[in-house]
Amino acid sequence: MLMTVNQATATSVNQNAVVEARKLGLTFQTNDGPVRALSDVNLTINKGEFVSFIGPSGCGKTTFLRVIADLEQPTEGKISINGMTPEQARQARAYGYVFQAAALFPWRTIESNVGLPLEIIGLPKAEQQERIKRTMDLVNLTGFEKKYPWQLSGGMQQRASIARALAFDADLLLMDEPFGALDEIVRDHLNEQLLRLWRQTNKTICFVTHSIPEAVYLSTRIVVMSPRPGRVTDVIESTLPAERPLDIRESPEFLAIAARVRDGLRAGHSYED
Amino acid sequence: MSFSRLSWQVALALVLCAVAMTTMPMLAAEAAAPMSNGTSTLVIGLVALSAVASFAMFSGAASAAVLFIGAHGAAWLLIAGISGNEGMARMPYFLLLAAAWLLAWRCVAILSALKPQSPQAKTFLRLLIPAIFGAWILILWEAVTRGAGVPFILLPPPSAIAARIGNSLPILAADVRQTIFKAVLFGYIVGCASGFVVAILADRVPFLRRGLLPIGNMVSALPIIGVAPIMVIWFGFEWQSKAAVVIIMTFFPMLVNTVAGLAASGHMERDLMRTYASSYWQTLFKLRLPAAAPFIFNALKINSTLALIGAIVAEFFGTPIVGMGFRISTEIGRMNVDMVWAEIAVAALAGSVFYGVVAFIERATTFWHPSVRGGRA
Structure with missing residues (x-):
């Protein structure tokens, strides 16, 4: 797999990368003046990863997902999806997008x-x-x-x-707080199903959430973000095994990762005061 | 609701019966065909008996049935008795009419409170209640105009209007063909279709949206009375000039509603289509037009009545010697008010059918909309 030479990616260093962001920034022009939604985001997401984006509202996690999906255009830096621009990737139907509401x-x-x-x-x-x-x-x-x-x-x-x-x-699945509006019991159940699905299909998943347990339970990597301006403050590799029964959430390993995520979120917040 | 209790409508009806008995006879002495004592007794007996029987019944449906028979039997006897004696009615006639009406009121009240289980019974009730309501408007109209001898010119009784409709079917049919099947239908289809097409164009081409819509609002404020004679000058006396008026009247409701409807689909849904790299036309047909359907049907319903008004009014300004508006304007000049009423009745019926057909198609098409399926959004 690593041997395959991707013709389209002259600039891409990592052949295995699905999403590559370099010094990515996005400033919205609003009536109250410019708002920096994303600032200096550097991130590489590899094939087959399950990456969660977590942070308080306004930290740009949804915006980042929308930039990948070409629903927003970055104002600084570079991003490539499978070696293409977001626009090309969208036209090539390179990803599936799940919104906060079902939108059926x-x-x-x-x-x-x-x-x-x-x-x-x-x-x-x-x-x-x-x-x-x-x-x-x-x-x-x-x-x-x-x-x-x-x-x-x-x-x-x-x-x-x-x-x-x-x-x-598509090989890439972008999910923007898909279970945010559901109750805890349904959410647990869907989390379990999603993990099973991910293992079965071997897709790359980018998952936005504001729930720490959800992020830790699902991910192979957790990206912690903080607001004003939206930026990445920590990237945590999960040490949990691929096979994850629901009660793994009581294991010390799980709790240790959750504590680190919480620390990362707190650190991001403290800059504000 | 307890139907076995004495209600105020029934009690009042009984009181009215009693007063009527003391003030007999029903018709003035010089009446040409006086009512027999038997008829008067029968009316009073029918009202009183059904009134008493109604609250001795074991079920709401049974007491409604008793009231229904009593009220309509009495009304029929009263109207039959007044024929030949128009304008001769005395107080007991009106008292008994009021008593019968009260019983019918009570009957509808009981029927409205019923909660049937089977869907057939529900449908039957849904049709029966407005039918009784409508029938009583006609019964009171007929009995009062004939009993009190209201001049024909002011308000003819419905039976005379019905007789006129029966005698003038060929004329009415010709008028309907001229006004509805030519002017209204043609104008409606062309007006609605062009409003729809221009709305899509305005959506696709920004300068049309910026420039056309404000002017559209102004044109929609044009007074139809002013436009109609000009259309006659432009398009001649035949139905084409009326169709032109209908087109002007129906174009803008459709334009404005379609433009609003095209903006009705949600941001998330449109983003979704964008992630599929969906083309403008795919998004239009698969998302935006279905989402706009409730707005478009609103315009179709508004236009169904506007079109009829437009065509009839336009015919006041010169027509060949056929058409509903032409008939109304000439027959009123010849004091043939029953013909005017006949045209009004036919126009009302045609308008209701037109509206009903559009509403029916709407329900079938936008079955998913919360307002149709009666659910939450």
């Missing part, structure tokens, strides 16, 4: 919501059906294909939106 279209059934990106790409009908079936199965929604989104619970809706992002079958 109420006039479409669940299966036709999951099939929406496939319709837009213009896949043949048979392959659409095959992919819908496979991804609905992955998120345990088989049997709900003909339902409408408003007939499903919030957790099921969010699972359908994950299925929609997976049906796309």
Whole structure:
């Protein structure tokens, strides 16, 4: 895998990198003057990683994800996705994006919501059906294909939106607080399923959250960010094994990582005072 | 609701019966075809009996049925008795009419409180309650205009209007064909379609959005009375000039609503389409137009009534000798008010059907919208 020479990446140093940000900055022009949302972000995300972004609101974690997705344009620095610009990556449909809310279209059934990106790409009908079936199965929604989104619970809706992002079958999955609006029990369950999914599909996942346990439980690497201006204050490698039952969250190893994340968040905050 | 208790409507109806009995007879002495004593007794008996029986019943449906029969039987006898004696009615006639009306009121009140289980019964009730309501407007109108002898010119009884409709079917049909099937339908389709297309263009081309919409608002304020004669000069006396007025009237509600509807889809949904590298037209057809559908149907509903008004008013300013507006303006000059009322009734019916068809299509198309499915957003 490492031997494959990526033709498009003349500048990329690391052939294994999915996302590479160098001195990335983004300043929004608002009515109250310029706001620095991101400042001097340097980060490389490698293939197959599960990277969480954690920080208080306003720290730019969502903005960073949106920059990767070409939903915002950086004002400084450089970023490449699979060796391409974000714009090229978006046009090449290099990633699937899961939003904070399910954002399912109420006039479409669940299966036709999951099939929406496939319709837009213009896949043949048979392959659409095959992919819908496979991804609905992955998120345990088989049997709900003909339902409408408003007939499903919030957790099921969010699972359908994950299925929609997976049906796309891009190697990179960007998730912006996908479980933020759900209750603790549903959230635990979906976290477990997401880990299983990630292991099965071997995708690269960027996951924005403001929950420390969620970040530690899911990630291979945790990026701690702090606000005003949004920047990376710490990057923590997880020492947890790949196999993670839910009760791993009571292990001393888990708690040690969580404590380090908390320290990182506190350190980021202290600059403000 | 306890239907077995004596309600104030029933109690008042009984009182009115008693007063009516003491002030007999129902018609003035010089009436041409006086009512028999038997008829008067039958009316009073029907009202009183059904009133008493209604609260002795075991179920709401049964007491509503008893009241229904009593009220409508009495009303029918009263109206039958007044024919040939128009304007001769005395106080007991009106008292008994009021008593029958009170019973019908009580009947509707009981029916409204019923909570049937089966969907068929629900549908039946949903149709029955407004039907009784509407029927009583006609019954009171008929009984009062004929009982009190209201001059025909002021307000003809509904039976006379119905008779006029029955006798003038070919004329009415020709008018409907001219006004609705030519001017209204053509104008409505062209007006709505062009409003829709211009809204899409304004969405696609920024300078149109900036320049056209403010001017559109101004044109939508144009007085139709002023525009209609000019359209006649431009497009002639035939239906084309009326269709032009309808187009002007329906264009802007559609334009404004479609523009608002196209802005109705959420940011997240639009970002989602962007992450799929969806083209402008894909986003339009798969996201923005479905999200705009409730707005577009609003315009279609508003326009269904506007179009009819526009076409009828436009016909006041010169037409060939056919058309609903033409008929109304000429027949009123010839004091044929029943014909005017007949045209009004036909226009109201056509307008309701038109609106109903659009509303039906709306419910089928925007079944997902919270306002249609009756759920949360």
